[in-house]
Amino acid sequence: MGSDDSPVLTLSGRLADRDSWTAADWCPIEEALRLVGTKSAIVLLREACYGARRFDDLVRGAGLTEQIAATRLKQLVAGGLMTKEPYREPGQRTRYEYVLTASGRALLPVLLSLIEFGKSLQGNGGTVDIVHDGCGAHVLPQVRCEAGHEIPLGTAVVRSKRRRS
């Protein structure tokens, strides 16, 4: 456990001199936030993860105006997180459903960690549980390395892949 004075994330190599670069150029967080850096994008993707596909369902679940939802869905489709698929009810014109792509489904760890973070803000363990359908145990977004070690705060190191440093 890092002390309260140590950084939560350690920058290494050429990233260590924080004044020599700006995150906007390369940071994956900036890249992610270009697509999901608004509350409306996140809540629409949450609804999609709950299985909503039709515009009216997405709008109602997300609690957005139709106008904001339409704009945001267009951006999510353009960004490759959703696709539009045609469907047709008998006697109706062709309409479109919004379906998560593999790229959109890759957002699940973000949503789950937002749920856990939100629960920590709610106190008393929060209002919902997320459990594993298989065994009933709580689902936790965990920070581990590929070798299986838990990562205490302060022991995750960010290093650039562009050049050796």
Next chain:
Amino acid sequence: MGSDDSPVLTLSGRLADRDSWTAADWCPIEEALRLVGTKSAIVLLREACYGARRFDDLVRGAGLTEQIAATRLKQLVAGGLMTKEPYREPGQRTRYEYVLTASGRALLPVLLSLIEFGKSLQGNGGTVDIVHDGCGAHVLPQVRCEAGHEIPLGTAVVRSKRRRS
């Protein structure tokens, strides 16, 4: 692995009827987004995780205007994610540093999963690696249950804690 047609998150019990409730009332994601639902909040918290504490450093690293940064930092302090701590350089007036609280540090899994998601958008494995300082293995935000099982998409179940259902 759920098929492309199955929901990524399964709603159970009284949550299963998606039309009978609105997320705004209870959803931990909404709670989280009230504090960190803007790009500017996330990038300020990223800078804080990298060890920035002084206003000028936070502003420069986050790439925000001073006005937006000041507004957002005030909200983050009010929301309990940061505290203001006085410091004083020789011959200067007292100034304040912004220090992450335990609640703010709990955002790390969100930031790490945003980094992974951003890397997936960047292609070619992204521009940075996050590695465990102890063993050098890659850090991955993983979705596991407390029993240690990996959670394939579609097998995480959201259930309400407020009442039995």
